[in-house]
Amino acid sequence: MKIFKYLVIALFAVAMVSCGDDEPISTFTRDFNMIYPQFAAGHKSISKIEQISNKASIVATANYDGDHLKSVNVVTDYDKDGKKDNEETIYFDYKNGAIICDKSIQDVTYSFEVNSLGTITRLKNESTGRTAAALQYTSDNEIEIAQILTPSSTDVTKVAWLNGNLMQWESYGVNKKDSVVYEYGVGAPLNKGCIDVVGNESFTFTKFVCAIMRNAGLFGATSTYLPTVIKKDSDYTQVDETTPPGVIELKRYNITYELDGDGYVKSYTTNESPKYTVYISYR
Numbered sequence: 552m553k554i555f556k557y558l559v560i561a562l563f564a565v566a567m568v569s570c571g572d573d574e575p576i577s578t579f580t581r582d583f584n585m586i587y588p589q590f591a592a593g594h595k596s597i598s599k600i601e602q603i604s605n606k607a608s609i610v611a612t613a614n615y616d617g618d619h620l621k622s623v624n625v626v627t628d629y630d631k632d633g634k635k636d637n638e639e640t641i642y643f644d645y646k647n648g649a650i651i652c653d654k655s656i657q658d659v660t661y662s663f664e665v666n667s668l669g670t671i672t673r674l675k676n677e678s679t680g681r682t683a684a685a686l687q688y689t690s691d692n693e694i695e696i697a698q699i700l701t702p703s704s705t706d707v708t709k710v711a712w713l714n715g716n717l718m719q720w721e722s723y724g725v726n727k728k729d730s731v732v733y734e735y736g737v738g739a740p741l742n743k744g745c746i747d748v749v750g751n752e753s754f755t756f757t758k759f760v761c762a763i764m765r766n767a768g769l770f771g772a773t774s775t776y777l778p779t780v781i782k783k784d785s786d787y788t789q790v791d792e793t794t795p796p797g798v799i800e801l802k803r804y805n806i807t808y809e810l811d812g813d814g815y816v817k818s819y820t821t822n823e824s825p826k827y828t829v830y831i832s833y834r
């Protein structure tokens with residue numbers, strides 16, 4: 552009798568663990584032939600990204616099935632007290648060509664299409680039947696145009712590259728206009744680990760989910776080198792009577808990197824306000 556009781560307890564414990572580890576159930580299925588991205592020598596897959604500032608901590612943790620990105624969990628703590636103020640988990644279903652978003656506000660399933668290099672070219676919200684994002688790439692698989700669509704608006708982001716380096720992106724839409732410019736100074740590090748550049752535009756997902764997806768090749772090529780300056784935000788302190796109408800300079804922020812012994816980025820820091828540091832771990 553005791554043996555039976557302990558067996559029941561053990562099975563219940565296993566069941567509880569299994570339920571906690573279960574992925575969200577998605578009813579979306581279709582015939583899909585996934586083409587997986589290929590990586591150059593030296594590429595490293597990101598296992599964790601952590602941002603620390605005086606406003607919040609953000610931790611994104613990636614899990615893999617072999618060489619393929621399986622999920623990304625993002626926890627944001629605005630008070631930095633260990634409390635999960637916001638959490639989301641993104642699951643990748645390559646069999647059916649779907650991305651399943653388990654969010655605290657609302658769960659969403661996106662189907663996706665890829666090009667011949669395994670890069671996502673379209674995201675469709677399966678609950679609404681509407682295209683959520685349409686992405687175009689250069690012949691070098693560098694993203695050049697992204698359209699983000701909602702029922703009420705369409706935002707367009709145009710991206711400029713030079714010699715394999717991301718130079719600028721500009722986003723505009725209804726009551727929206729944003730632009731970021733990058734500079735590559737002396738000593739700009741080679742992007743050996745294929746990480747995302749500071750302040751890159753996010754598409755549909757939050758910034759660290761996009762950063763890990765870019766590292767996984769799902770949003771095309773990453774910059775060959777890493778910028779040493781990011782220019783963003785209108786700098787009205789430089790405006791005077793000699794400034795031509797409509798011409799306002801962007802503020803300059805320096806980016807510094809900490810590299811490991813093999814030249815891979817361990818962390819980077821910007822002097823934006825608030826100043827923040829991002830730590831990167833690899834598999």
